Amino acid sequence: MHTIFFAHANGFPSATYGKLFSALAPDFRVEHLEQHGHDPRFPVNDNWENLVDELIHHLQARGEPVWGLGHSLGGVLHYHAALRRPDLYRGVVMLDSPVLTLADRIVIRAAKRFGFIDRITPAGRTLGRREEFGDLDEARDYFAGKTLFSRFDPECLDAYVRHGLARQGENLRLKFDAATEISIYRNVPHRTPGRPQQLTVPLALVRGRQSKVVLPHHARLLKQVPRGEYLSFPGGHMFPLERPRETAELLKSVFGRWDGHRQEAHA
Template sequence: MAQTIFFAHANGFPSATYGKLFTGLAPDFQVAHLEQHGHDPRFPVDDNWQGLVDELLAHLGEQDEPVWGVGHSLGGVLHYHAALRRPDLYRGVVMLDSPLLTGMDRMLIRAAKRFGFIDRITPAGRTLGRRERFASLDEARSYFAGKALFRHFDPDCLDAYVQHGLYREGEELRLRFDPVTEIGIYRSVPHTAPGRVKQLKVPLAVVRGEQSRIVLPHHARGVRHVLNGEHLSLPGGHMFPLEHPTLTVDLLKALFMRWQRIQERSA
């Protein structure tokens, strides 16, 4: 039976946007995921994303065996925090352009929340007032294709976002990922963690987009404290899993094969 990858998406991007990635991982792996993090009223968005981690852990607990946790941006941080709390639910964790925050990073985030400039150091400010209604799929695709964030998307991934990131409301199409929830997630970005990286008991890889302005080289240095920790990179920016899904699939498969051999030798 194929091992399970539990995928967690980036803020604002429903999991179906990553369909090309999931298809590439099958049939070697079974991919599980939530449609959208942060939209279950049982697990509200709160400071330091504790409710979002609880939501993830609740679904991981329903799996038949430990999973490979793979997360993009928001999703990588959720898996990292969840694995610190419940390492027994994991085989390993891969953070796709998700930062391992340093002490200085956490101090800056804490200050930004306290003194009201968190929107300037997260994408929340750019999300405020963003267009969320469209007359047609063609109009929506044209709009997003012209935005810098989407400019280098794989065409299939852009199509998937337009198809699955919108829903019909009357005569219009509207963003499926609630903008208020998206902004709330940015504003509550963690300045604390449930443990230190050196306490992580499963393998960890931080994969950075070579042109990323979100994850900087120092954000991955903490992996040196983890047994079988790895710092890797792929072409592209912060959105590289949707810009280069095939390269991302190849890296994940090679990484899991390598970790699997290490775990079998040490068993």
């Protein structure tokens, strides 16, 4: 049985994706960190370099390469880690994670320098967001009314509420630290560890067809990756939590095909 090492989207603890993980079993064993960016040894910094270090730290402790799977933030972390340490990977799948062009990175660098990064990332919307709730029902009703969550699979929404909140005094509070979430957005990479054509492991970018995060020009950049491919999937940026079972079937197909190619190459 091969191992998938999953990395979550910003603000969504890994347990939110439990239905996706269950759908990948028993074909794959899924491992993950509970929350990226919360280990004091790896504080969020510019270009997410410490977050990539954190991921590499856990991968190299395993002793064997993995299938890297990441949603949004998590996909970018795996991509950067694979550029630095391809020996840790069998391949990488990015779920609606952009591979940024030079033009994108120039804009991001300018946004950081001149102070408008909150306008081009979700950081501005995260500022002042509600963090405390009286009980789980109140929290579920609140999030169910938000556009971002409106198409979530009901079990995924329940998992987010159940695993994403912790008791603090008489109330429940979001586990994912708001300041950390905002810092992750504000430090979105304008620099990468290498160029797409330098990646030596298979890479697939799966874009939600209605996504406003991964755009057509990001998909075109995949042509520069020697073993890269672009796939589209029904839904928007949050499709892994909207259609977890269908997402798992797509992933099984991709990983199975890549594994077949590996076996043919070693035959």
